[in-house]
Amino acid sequence: MTDAQSTNSAAWFEEILDAMTDMVLVKGPKSRLLWANREFREYYGLSNEQLRELIDGEQSDPDDTLQYVSDDHKVFQTGKMLDIPAEPVTDADGVVRYMHTIKNPIFEDGKVVRQVGVSRPVTDPDLIAQMSRNRAERKESTESLRTLVRAMPSAVVMVDASHRILACSEAFAQLQSRLLSQPISIEELLEEDYAERLEARLPLLNDIDASMAGEQPPRRIEAVSPADSAESWIEIECRAWRGANGAVSGSVAVLYDVTQQHLDQKNLLQANEELSQFNYHVSHDLVAPITTTRGLLNTIAEDISDAQYEQLPEMISMAQGRLLKLNNLVTDLMILARADTASVNATEFDLAAVVEDIITTQLADCDPDPADKVELHLDVSTLHSDRTRITQVMTNLLSNARKFRDESEDNPTISIRSFREDDQVVVQVSDNGLGIDKELGDDAFTMFTRGSSQHIGHGLGLYIVKKHVDRLGGQVRIASLRKPTVFSIHLPEHARPST
Numbered sequence: 001m002t003d004a005q006s007t008n009s010a011a012w013f014e015e016i017l018d019a020m021t022d023m024v025l026v027k028g029p030k031s032r033l034l035w036a037n038r039e040f041r042e043y044y045g046l047s048n049e050q051l052r053e054l055i056d057g058e059q060s061d062p063d064d065t066l067q068y069v070s071d072d073h074k075v076f077q078t079g080k081m082l083d084i085p086a087e088p089v090t091d092a093d094g095v096v097r098y099m100h101t102i103k104n105p106i107f108e109d110g111k112v113v114r115q116v117g118v119s120r121p122v123t124d125p126d127l128i129a130q131m132s133r134n135r136a137e138r139k140e141s142t143e144s145l146r147t148l149v150r151a152m153p154s155a156v157v158m159v160d161a162s163h164r165i166l167a168c169s170e171a172f173a174q175l176q177s178r179l180l181s182q183p184i185s186i187e188e189l190l191e192e193d194y195a196e197r198l199e200a201r202l203p204l205l206n207d208i209d210a211s212m213a214g215e216q217p218p219r220r221i222e223a224v225s226p227a228d229s230a231e232s233w234i235e236i237e238c239r240a241w242r243g244a245n246g247a248v249s250g251s252v253a254v255l256y257d258v259t260q261q262h263l264d265q266k267n268l269l270q271a272n273e274e275l276s277q278f279n280y281h282v283s284h285d286l287v288a289p290i291t292t293t294r295g296l297l298n299t300i301a302e303d304i305s306d307a308q309y310e311q312l313p314e315m316i317s318m319a320q321g322r323l324l325k326l327n328n329l330v331t332d333l334m335i336l337a338r339a340d341t342a343s344v345n346a347t348e349f350d351l352a353a354v355v356e357d358i359i360t361t362q363l364a365d366c367d368p369d370p371a372d373k374v375e376l377h378l379d380v381s382t383l384h385s386d387r388t389r390i391t392q393v394m395t396n397l398l399s400n401a402r403k404f405r406d407e408s409e410d411n412p413t414i415s416i417r418s419f420r421e422d423d424q425v426v427v428q429v430s431d432n433g434l435g436i437d438k439e440l441g442d443d444a445f446t447m448f449t450r451g452s453s454q455h456i457g458h459g460l461g462l463y464i465v466k467k468h469v470d471r472l473g474g475q476v477r478i479a480s481l482r483k484p485t486v487f488s489i490h491l492p493e494h495a496r497p498s499t
Helices: 003-018 038-044 062-078 125-151 170-180 205-212 259-305 312-341 351-364 387-403 441-445 461-471
Strands: 023-027 033-036 082-090 096-108 111-121 155-160 165-168 220-224 232-242 248-257 346-350 374-378 382-386 414-421 424-431 475-480 485-492
Touching: 023 038, 033 038, 062 082, 062 096, 062 111, 062 125, 062 155, 062 248, 082 125, 096 125, 125 155, 125 165, 125 248, 155 170, 170 248, 205 232, 205 248, 232 259, 259 312, 346 351, 346 387, 351 374, 351 387, 382 387, 387 414, 387 424, 387 461, 387 485, 441 461, 461 475, 461 485
Parallel strands: 374 414
Antiparallel strands: 023 033, 023 111, 082 096, 096 111, 155 165, 155 248, 220 232, 232 248, 346 382, 414 424, 424 485, 475 485
């Protein structure tokens, strides 16, 4: 068939359909109008260009339109003809007449892609009276559900079979305002297509469609990312709702903000994992030095008994080393316990004075070295935070900087900077030592993880640092792994109250 023949054929069929006294219309998915004959266009007072992609005319009763959408959905879902004895149809002047309508599916490749409806006026007064009573019952039933949805304290939305929003609660409007980062009222959401306006931020359509298809989708949790706030988690539950005639007319989605529960569960799982690691490592690290020291002491006692004194200094030194390691572990565990349980005691103090005290204490435990000098560049010298916790944080970071010194470095340096960034105070400790192994990254803050395989240790130092900073309401991260190694601590202007 040529293009001209095809065009003539289409025009010929349209001419025939325009000559019919019945109203004929073609709809696509989601009840969108695609084409209508002259009788339909004149009844609605619209041209084909004006009605295309509409669901219904402005003069129509929304509850009548809702029934059309429900019937259309049924045809698309079942792929079967639907015979409607009488349905109310409002003309361009607002006059309601009852029509006998038959809706037939149009298939392509075995799938319903469109439907054609044919309507003619009903003349039976008894049928009209009955359908009028049914219409009133349907409107009352739908309005009752709308009222319930609007009054719900949770975030609830009611949609029809074409995904139009029919009603929602104030909490739902507030949730969408947060997700879209702009104020949205209930009135703005009504009659909106959920797919076009909201699906990208909070996907619901799969659950909605499944519920309308007769399934019962399980509750699920969706992670959402509002533009201006932290990630949240929403629990979704969708159920179909039925009209007064018992047919599925749409779906109701109830949304619960479970962010706190999700975080609590995540923290509980993390705590259980840490406890498991804690039990394993501590039991090993406590028992090993004790066992080794007992063995050394037995050997020392035997050597003394046999008057063999040559190896005694070496074995005593080894025993002292094991006991020192055990002492350090117990000290770290006591600090860790306080980091988790102690309250936050916020006061104003001088950061430079804290650092000087730490340096003095650390140098007293070893032979002074030119590399032990710490450079201070403090734009913010006075902090409002917990002095004890900040002291422990800076002690651990400075101790690590010395421990992981690069002996091949001509000019080993340690420096501390402080400055303001937005509403936070940033304290950075940097050095040009051996640095952190690349594969560790931020995992260096995990319990029993050592930042470098070249030095022994329990792997609690940075974990304790993170615990203290977390309790102060701040964040700590590794800004640079090596050359220089930079730890960046972001603290609130005022430490948050202890919880």
